[in-house]
Amino acid sequence: MTNKKSREDLTLDPKDWEAMRQLGHQMIDDLIDYWKNIRQEKIWKPIPAEVKAFLDQPIPAKGQDPKEVYEEFKHFIFPYNKGNVHPRFFAWIQGTGTPLGTFADLLASGMNPNTTIGEHSAMYVDRQVVNWCKQLMNFPSESSGILVSGGSMANITALTVARNSFGEEKIRQRGLKAASAQLVLYCSVETHSCIQKAAEIIGLGTDGVRKIGVNDRFEMKTDELEAQIQEDLGQGLFPFCIVGTSGTVNTGAIDPMDELLAISRKYGLWFHVDGAYGALAKLDPKYATRLKAIEEADSLAFDLHKWLYVPYEVGCTLIRDSKKHREAFAMTPNYLLQETRGLSGGPDSINNYGFELSRGFKALKIWMSIKEHGREKYAQMISQNNRQAEYLGDLVQENPQLQLMAPVSMSITCFRMVKPGLDESQLRDLNREILLRIQEEGIASPSSTILNGKYTLRVANVNQRTRMEDMDLLVREVLRIGQEIRTI
Numbered sequence: 001m002t003n004k005k006s007r008e009d010l011t012l013d014p015k016d017w018e019a020m021r022q023l024g025h026q027m028i029d030d031l032i033d034y035w036k037n038i039r040q041e042k043i044w045k046p047i048p049a050e051v052k053a054f055l056d057q058p059i060p061a062k063g064q065d066p067k068e069v070y071e072e073f074k075h076f077i078f079p080y081n082k083g084n085v086h087p088r089f090f091a092w093i094q095g096t097g098t099p100l101g102t103f104a105d106l107l108a109s110g111m112n113p114n115t116t117i118g119e120h121s122a123m124y125v126d127r128q129v130v131n132w133c134k135q136l137m138n139f140p141s142e143s144s145g146i147l148v149s150g151g152s153m154a155n156i157t158a159l160t161v162a163r164n165s166f167g168e169e170k171i172r173q174r175g176l177k178a179a180s181a182q183l184v185l186y187c188s189v190e191t192h193s194c195i196q197k198a199a200e201i202i203g204l205g206t207d208g209v210r211k212i213g214v215n216d217r218f219e220m221k222t223d224e225l226e227a228q229i230q231e232d233l234g235q236g237l238f239p240f241c242i243v244g245t246s247g248t249v250n251t252g253a254i255d256p257m258d259e260l261l262a263i264s265r266k267y268g269l270w271f272h273v274d275g276a277y278g279a280l281a282k283l284d285p286k287y288a289t290r291l292k293a294i295e296e297a298d299s300l301a302f303d304l305h306k307w308l309y310v311p312y313e314v315g316c317t318l319i320r321d322s323k324k325h326r327e328a329f330a331m332t333p334n335y336l337l338q339e340t341r342g343l344s345g346g347p348d349s350i351n352n353y354g355f356e357l358s359r360g361f362k363a364l365k366i367w368m369s370i371k372e373h374g375r376e377k378y379a380q381m382i383s384q385n386n387r388q389a390e391y392l393g394d395l396v397q398e399n400p401q402l403q404l405m406a407p408v409s410m411s412i413t414c415f416r417m418v419k420p421g422l423d424e425s426q427l428r429d430l431n432r433e434i435l436l437r438i439q440e441e442g443i444a445s446p447s448s449t450i451l452n453g454k455y456t457l458r459v460a461n462v463n464q465r466t467r468m469e470d471m472d473l474l475v476r477e478v479l480r481i482g483q484e485i486r487t488i
């Protein structure tokens, strides 16, 4: 209709602001009740077929009332959550989140600043949070950093800088063909899969990744590492980077940071630390000394959605040499020109330090959370998770029906139930059945892994709601379920 009188300007804003206000209040109320009562709830529920069918419908052509949409959320989505908000969620390595962190995300999307360029508050919050990350990790104030979506992105960001900083070959301009031989990256067999993926994406290929063996504590063997570097040098290849892991995803093992640092200095290699899970264990006095050398790394990746308990998603890359960092990514197209005044003024574009252009205001949830609790409280929380894992380890070792499958390191405890007369494959079936039942009964959510070929239950605890008593309960329930299983 082009008739002027009847024309109505379209918008996506609500017609009835008061109804939207009420709905918003309802959402907050429902969330508060959810968190407050979560301990009494089942950790996980199977998703009924009708829910899956509802979530498999074609795109709606017409809209519906927001209240109805919210009712659908409450009926079909909210009850079937993954469970990592629950005090007994121990699967993979997944953080719990916090109420204020959640509300910070709400405020961040309400302000909705694209936090990449410009003169506006979010840019300064982002910068302050990156500075706080440096201070948490004791990185020099002249170093640089960027908040990204998580550990995988933080690792590939760092490895891209490492690759582009290699030698005089000008790899950024000329590509890997500029290097006359294969670049080689070293990590352990226990290294997270994202390191290999990153190496593949930045052009090293799987052939450019050497996975070094580990000792009986699952830590990289440095004599094997050095022998491999020498062999590769002898072959005329270009060793360029060592990746040490601070807290492996399987067992929480810590590669020998001092030695990796020394070897990387000896051979002139880039030293990167994947601390996605466990760099923050630095805050636990028990681990501070062993993780001290992280401070000397050329780059560090760590997650805030794991052990800072901040809601998904956010990770951080720190780079010691800010010039190398900027040189790996900086680019100023015509449509992103920076001014000294006005909205296009402001700090250096964050896009000069990473691949992603549009960025949400993910810094706000970290900013508010750190302000709410302070560094010391986080140190206590992280230490508490480590003590809980050690306590679980003690419970396992005190009980002849249970077997510890790896030394407890950081906040990961790997164990299994044993019964006399069962062979390895029966033990695997028994423990797999225990795992499935304890999850399906909604009691707790450990996960599993395979260590030295043996199936094991795996409890990884970056949970701010867990209490010591949850460890007692977990052991009790594993034993109860294990007794009930008689057919293995």
Ligand SMILES: *Cc1c(COP(=O)(O)O)cnc(C)c1O
Residues within 6 Å of the ligand: 093, 149, 150, 151, 152, 153, 192, 194, 245, 247, 248, 249, 274, 275, 276, 277, 278, 303, 315
């Ligand atoms: C979780 C994890 C990653 C991947 O981080 P995301 O945040 O899941 O992308 C990488 N390395 C280690 C050691 C991890 O624990």
